[in-house]
Amino acid sequence: MFGKAACLSLIAGAVLLTTSIGVPQLRAQSMIDMVDLSSPQFTQAEMTRADIEAALASLPEGETLNLFGKALNKLDLSGMDLRRVNFQAARLMGATLAKANLEGVNLDSVWALNSDWTGANLKGASLFGTQLIGAKLDGADLTGARVAGDFSKASMKGARLDGADLSADEKNQSMGLMRGTFKGTNLEGASLRNANLRRALIEFTDLNGADLTGASLAGSELGGTDFTGANVDGADFDEADVNNARIGAMANAGKAKNLDRAKNLDRAFRN
Numbered sequence: 001m002f003g004k005a006a007c008l009s010l011i012a013g014a015v016l017l018t019t020s021i022g023v024p025q026l027r028a029q030s031m032i033d034m035v036d037l038s039s040p041q042f043t044q045a046e047m048t049r050a051d052i053e054a055a056l057a058s059l060p061e062g063e064t065l066n067l068f069g070k071a072l073n074k075l076d077l078s079g080m081d082l083r084r085v086n087f088q089a090a091r092l093m094g095a096t097l098a099k100a101n102l103e104g105v106n107l108d109s110v111w112a113l114n115s116d117w118t119g120a121n122l123k124g125a126s127l128f129g130t131q132l133i134g135a136k137l138d139g140a141d142l143t144g145a146r147v148a149g150d151f152s153k154a155s156m157k158g159a160r161l162d163g164a165d166l167s168a169d170e171k172n173q174s175m176g177l178m179r180g181t182f183k184g185t186n187l188e189g190a191s192l193r194n195a196n197l198r199r200a201l202i203e204f205t206d207l208n209g210a211d212l213t214g215a216s217l218a219g220s221e222l223g224g225t226d227f228t229g230a231n232v233d234g235a236d237f238d239e240a241d242v243n244n245a246r247i248g249a250m251a252n253a254g255k256a257k258n259l260d261r262a263k264n265l266d267r268a269f270r271n
Contacts, residue, residue: 131149152181
């Protein structure tokens with residue numbers, strides 16, 4: 001039997017896989033190098049906002065609107081209450097979901113490059129294998145969410161990820177290591193209090209003024225990340241790789257856990 005990571009990857013592959021266009025691979029769990037992002041599956045929409053509104057209005061109480069695998073690219077779904085929608089494996093490339101309510105929604109294996117989720121409510125949502133490269137999530141609330149997707153080059157200024165699980169999935173790695181990936185991401189002023197970032201990939205990311213109180217960064221990859229002004233009170237750095245990371249101006253560095261056990265501590269910037 002396949003584990004969750006493998007199943008979701010296979011499902012996404014069956015729905016989305018096309019011929020390669022030679023896009024460089026960004027991470028092991030990404031299939032971006034094997035899909036044609038210029039194809040209708042990733043550029044067009046098979047439903048309109050009005051279609052979704054009508055479907056939700058006629059939806060029997062207690063049921064969920066299943067939009068699994070639907071092409072919803074570039075739709076404006078801003079401000080909508082989408083808590084009763086299953087978006088698993090849907091394509092939301094360039095879509096706008098600003099201030100939408102997606103609390104607890106299944107967004108596993110969704111493709112949403114360069115989409116806009118500004119101020120969206122994503123509390124407790126599942127973003128497993130989700131592709132949000134270049135997306136905008138400023139002020140979005142991902143409190144308690146499962147975040148094992150790719151947020152590389154995304155803007156997440158002031159986003160809230162308190163208690164969120166961004167850790168690596170250790171159970172099944174047949175399709176690659178599934179974990180929160182933040183490469184070149186802007187997390188300035190974000191709140192990650194008590195978040196689980198164990199073995200997460202957070203390289204060359206802006207964490208200026210972020211709140212990492214009580215967060216677990218154990219085993220995470222933090223190369224080149226800027227922690228200037230970040231509150232690390234109680235944050236666990238056990239075996240985290242801080243190569244070329246800027247850690248000299250962290251707030252409450254003396255209250256961080258296991259900072260002395262971080263990898264490449266001698267190569268981190270202290271000023």
